[in-house]
Amino acid sequence: MSKLHVERIGGLAGFGGRSHLRSRGELDLETLSAEDNRTVESLFQSQGIAEPSQVRDGFLYRIARTTPEGVETIEVPEAVVPSAISRCVKDELV
Amino acid sequence: MKTRQNLNNRPDMLSGIFHSCLCPCFIIPSKVLKRFSRDRKLSAKARKAFADTARFEKEWREVRAARTRLSLMAQKVLPSQLAAAPPGPPAVMVFNCHNGTTLPGTLVPKAKTSSDTTAKRAFVEATDVAKFYKELFGRNSIDNAGMALISSIHFSVRYNNAFWNGSQMTYGDGDGNIFIDFTKGNDVIGHELTHGVTQHSLGLSYSNQPGGLNESVSDVFGSMFRQWQANEDVTNADWLIGKDIMGPGALARGYTCLRDMSNPAAAHCLSPQPTKFSQYHDGMDPHESSGIPNFAFYKAAMAIGDKSWKKAGKVWYETLTGSGPNPNMKMSAFANRTRSLAGSLFPSEPAVKTAVDVAWTAVGL
Numbered sequence: 001m002s003k004l005h006v007e008r009i010g011g012l013a014g015f016g017g018r019s020h021l022r023s024r025g026e027l028d029l030e031t032l033s034a035e036d037n038r039t040v041e042s043l044f045q046s047q048g049i050a051e052p053s054q055v056r057d058g059f060l061y062r063i064a065r066t067t068p069e070g071v072e073t074i075e076v077p078e079a080v081v082p083s084a085i086s087r088c089v090k091d092e093l094v
Numbered sequence: 095m096k097t098r099q100n101l102n103n104r105p106d107m108l109s110g111i112f113h114s115c116l117c118p119c120f121i122i123p124s125k126v127l128k129r130f131s132r133d134r135k136l137s138a139k140a141r142k143a144f145a146d147t148a149r150f151e152k153e154w155r156e157v158r159a160a161r162t163r164l165s166l167m168a169q170k171v172l173p174s175q176l177a178a179a180p181p182g183p184p185a186v187m188v189f190n191c192h193n194g195t196t197l198p199g200t201l202v203p204k205a206k207t208s209s210d211t212t213a214k215r216a217f218v219e220a221t222d223v224a225k226f227y228k229e230l231f232g233r234n235s236i237d238n239a240g241m242a243l244i245s246s247i248h249f250s251v252r253y254n255n256a257f258w259n260g261s262q263m264t265y266g267d268g269d270g271n272i273f274i275d276f277t278k279g280n281d282v283i284g285h286e287l288t289h290g291v292t293q294h295s296l297g298l299s300y301s302n303q304p305g306g307l308n309e310s311v312s313d314v315f316g317s318m319f320r321q322w323q324a325n326e327d328v329t330n331a332d333w334l335i336g337k338d339i340m341g342p343g344a345l346a347r348g349y350t351c352l353r354d355m356s357n358p359a360a361a362h363c364l365s366p367q368p369t370k371f372s373q374y375h376d377g378m379d380p381h382e383s384s385g386i387p388n389f390a391f392y393k394a395a396m397a398i399g400d401k402s403w404k405k406a407g408k409v410w411y412e413t414l415t416g417s418g419p420n421p422n423m424k425m426s427a428f429a430n431r432t433r434s435l436a437g438s439l440f441p442s443e444p445a446v447k448t449a450v451d452v453a454w455t456a457v458g459l
Contacts, residue, residue: 021365
């Protein structure tokens with residue numbers, strides 16, 4: 001069963017990095033709707049899209065999947081993440 | 095690890111790409127929207143939604159960019175005329191997302207007296223931040239042209255964040271464990287609103303050194319606003335960021351704030367930061383690298399004494415707003431500009447310039 005590993009980073013509090021805040025989760029691709037699966041695939045297929053934005057303190061989602069070529073990781077803004085994925089993370093203190 | 099793509103600097107607004115695409119603050123890249131609108135793997139309904147959104151997004155981006163350009167131009171061309179006819183305070187509006195993720199949500203009528211304490215607080219604090227900028231620095235709202243202050247509250251569910259989306263502030267309720275209601279932090283509200291001020295002045299980008307400066311400016315003026323509300327001098331101030339939004343779970347672990355400007359690396363910070371420029375590296379989260387200029391401001395303000403907004407604050411404000419956009423500004427350039435302005439703004443008080451110089455030198459800049 002293929003899994004997505006998801007980490008939410010950034011935000012006002014600076015989740016991830018040196019902080020004591022983590023927001024992580026994982027989910028099976030099979031549990032996503034067909035449409036969400038296609039969205040995920042489109043996000044991974046996208047290349048070099050980074051237009052200037054005025055959003056500050058927003059969250060990013062680091063999403064990783066394993067393919068025959070190795071582990072692929074993307075970092076995408078919360079706005080483009082299907083809610084089924086954004087809901088899978090759990091905030092915790094570390 | 096193979097990293098194929100980075101859609102950095104594009105965060106937040108709607109969680110879920112197919113959520114309501116009707117709000118006027120999209121930040122999904124237009125290229126993504128257009129590609130999805132042509133993606134035959136998606137349903138016809140979804141493709142149409144993306145196409146419609148892409149059309150609207152283009153117009154909205156143009157409006158926002160035009161507004162920023164106009165406000166910057168107005169500051170250059172019209173200051174004396176504007177001063178002759180002082181405008182009233184900006185409109186302040188609060189919207190309720192009702193735990194959804196569509197912005198701005200529904201308007202809260204009479205937020206100033208709302209029984210929803212979050213709505214009332216968002217209104218009162220945003221109004222006070224506008225007063226802070228007007229009374230201390232002569233600034234007319236976020237864009238110095240009377241821009242309405244819009245806040246959305248109760249965003250998403252147990253949402254541990256607050257953010258500025260380029261047009262408005264947005265606040266989560268917190269999960270009740272790590273964080274509580276983000277509107278409870280007056281410094282948080284000052285921080286978010288200051289992102290708007292930065293957008294309409296230096297226009298600092300949001301990665302590497304300018305990103306760290308961008309975050310620092312928001313912490314500096316967020317803390318300064320908190321001190322101004324309490325009429326504190328620099329020795330009474332707590333210099334903490336996020337003290338009032340810490341939840342019981344975080345407090346039980348000894349975390350009393352997000353960041354501490356007086357001791358950025360302290361163990362009581364949920365997000366400890368570097369204190370010297372030698373610790374900086376490109377790619378660092380702006381909320382981390384901001385510790386360096388935060389520490390410099392703290393040191394300068396402490397050395398000058400009295401109220402932080404009287405001298406150090408004026409130097410930082412003039413550095414932020416006095417010379418037009420400079421999105422790629424490095425920390426050393428910002429530091430040198432404060433050194434220069436400390437001398438020109440306070441020519442009869444060389445101790446101010448010395449304090450600023452010593453503060454930056456102490457952090458390695």
